[in-house]
Amino acid sequence: MSEIEKIMDNLLQEMKRGTLVLTVLLNTDESRYGYSLVQSLQDKGVEIEQNTLYPLLRRLEKQNLLESSWDTSESRPRKYYRISREGRAIRDSLLKEWQRTNSLIETMLSPEDKI
Amino acid sequence: MKIIDQYIYAIGQKLPLKGRNDVKEELKSLLLDEIEARYGSDPSEEDVKNAISDFGSPSKVARKYAGERLIIAPGFTDIYYMIFWIIIFSMAVAFTTIFFVNLFTKDLAGAQILGEIGQAVLNIWNSSLSGIGMVTIIFIIISRFLRESKVDLEEDWTPKDLKGIPLGDEAESKIESFFAVAVLLVLLSVVNLFPGLLSFAESSFEKSGLLLGNRIDISLFSTYAIFLSLIWIGDLIYHILILKLAVKTKGLKIFRYSIDLAGIILLLIMVLDGNLFQINPAATMPSILGFKGIFMLVLILSSAEWIVSGVKEVLKKAEY
Structure with a gap:
């Protein structure tokens, strides 16, 4: 990997990391367990490592943005996560900020930059 | 399977005590989900090993959960390095002074002078190591106590x-x-x-x-x-x-x-x-x-x- 590719890779990772919380908050209106969320996100084209998502879910739970509960009714117990009331409020704010930033970037694009 | 329990145990050993069991249970459940999705309900030992290998080393997985644990809190880094250099400088001054005192007060010649220089260097090295070690331990303790809070010496600036x-x-x-x-x-x-x-x-x-x-x-x-x-x-x-x-x-x-x-x-x-x-x-x-x-x-x-x-x-x- 060349130096430029490394820089690009790092920048892309940073950019994706920045949108990850919003992505998770947008996909937890229904209760989901870790593996099903990874699958669901991958189906939507969001590439995410399990080892990044699972700790993130716990961190968001710790911050009270997600609620969790163990389902022990099946043979394998699973921990389900769902967005909380605080999580929704944060999600709305993040979404507004995302849209605002997006609009700002749009205004900075020259006609040939626009895809 | 035994290997799954061993893997989860190895991760658990590197996690903070608080919440450890919950993380272990969840990881086991997630890993089993992954294995089932990839290899069906009756995976071979080789399949399990592959899945575990893809999941990452126990240290890597644990680090993701525990977060990056810094030995010295970032807010103390500058002050730590300042003390670090003060210790080395002080020890260098002290033992160089002692060397010169010995040079002028003792009847030293030839190899003895070289011996004194070697001793001075050794003393600077040993005393600096001791001093820095002690300071480092103190900073680690301080950082550990303040782990939960954001350490910023000029927070209210x-x-x-x-x-x-x-x-x-x-x-x-x-x-x-x-x-x-x-x-x-x-x-x-x-x-x-x-x-x-x-x-x-x-x-x-x-x-x-x-x-x-x-x-x-x-x-x-x-x-x-x-x-x-x-x-x-x-x-x-x-x-x-x-x-x-x-x-x-x-x-x-x-x-x-x-x-x-x-x-x-x-x-x-x-x-x-x-x-x-x-x-x-x-x-x-x-x-x-x-x-x-x-x-x-x-x-x-x-x-x-x-x-x-x-x-x-x-x-x-x-x-x-």
């Missing part, structure tokens, strides 16, 4: 604070005073509560193979300790006021000069007191190596600093 900051010679470093207070408290404790540490330090030093030219009389030193303590308490008051005001006022300057002068006079009396430093009977030839040498060094440096700052002050006044 606002641009309004700039208004009160003096420029030029009137400004005084708070960091310097902060350390001066810490050092003075240590000195006051040692001199008043554990004066025996001075004899212990002398004995420890002699274990390095060097013989002290003189040894301090602890009972007589205890009398001097009263006056030393008075001067250090004065110094302590000065630095506490600096920490509070952050400005060297005229009154504080005079106070400081007076304390420094009193300290210089007291050191002079102590150095000249023949009973305070008794010649080490084990020494083959007379030398100032020992606390007498340290006191003389401090006396010379303090006097030089006192004179230089006094002259600077006079010159500054003459400019106006």
Whole structure:
């Protein structure tokens, strides 16, 4: 990997990391367990490592943005996560900020930059 | 499967105690989901090994959950490095001084000089390592206690604070005073509560193979300790006021000069007191190596600093 590719890779990772919380908050209106969320996100084209998502879910739970509960009714117990009331409020704010930033970037694009 | 339990156990050992079981249970469940999705409900041992391998090493997985644990909190890094270099510099100055004292007071020649240089380098290395090690442990403990909170020594800083900051010679470093207070408290404790540490330090030093030219009389030193303590308490008051005001006022300057002068006079009396430093009977030839040498060094440096700052002050006044 060349130096430029490394820089690009790092920048892309940073950019994706920045949108990850919003992505998770947008996909937890229904209760989901870790593996099903990874699958669901991958189906939507969001590439995410399990080892990044699972700790993130716990961190968001710790911050009270997600609620969790163990389902022990099946043979394998699973921990389900769902967005909380605080999580929704944060999600709305993040979404507004995302849209605002997006609009700002749009205004900075020259006609040939626009895809 | 046993290997899954072993893998989860290995991760668990690297996780904080709080919430460990919950993380382990969840990881096991997630891993089983993954294995089932990839290899069906009856995977072979090789399949499980592949899935575990893709999941990542126990350390890597645990690190993601526990977060990056820094040994020293970022807010303390600057101050840690400052102390780090102070220790190395101080040890280098101290043992270089001892080397030169030995060079001029002992009859050294050829290989002995090289031996002394080697010993000095070794002493600088060993003492720096000990000092840095001790400081590092203290910083680790502080960082650990403050792990949950964001460590920022200037957290409450606002641009309004700039208004009160003096420029030029009137400004005084708070960091310097902060350390001066810490050092003075240590000195006051040692001199008043554990004066025996001075004899212990002398004995420890002699274990390095060097013989002290003189040894301090602890009972007589205890009398001097009263006056030393008075001067250090004065110094302590000065630095506490600096920490509070952050400005060297005229009154504080005079106070400081007076304390420094009193300290210089007291050191002079102590150095000249023949009973305070008794010649080490084990020494083959007379030398100032020992606390007498340290006191003389401090006396010379303090006097030089006192004179230089006094002259600077006079010159500054003459400019106006």
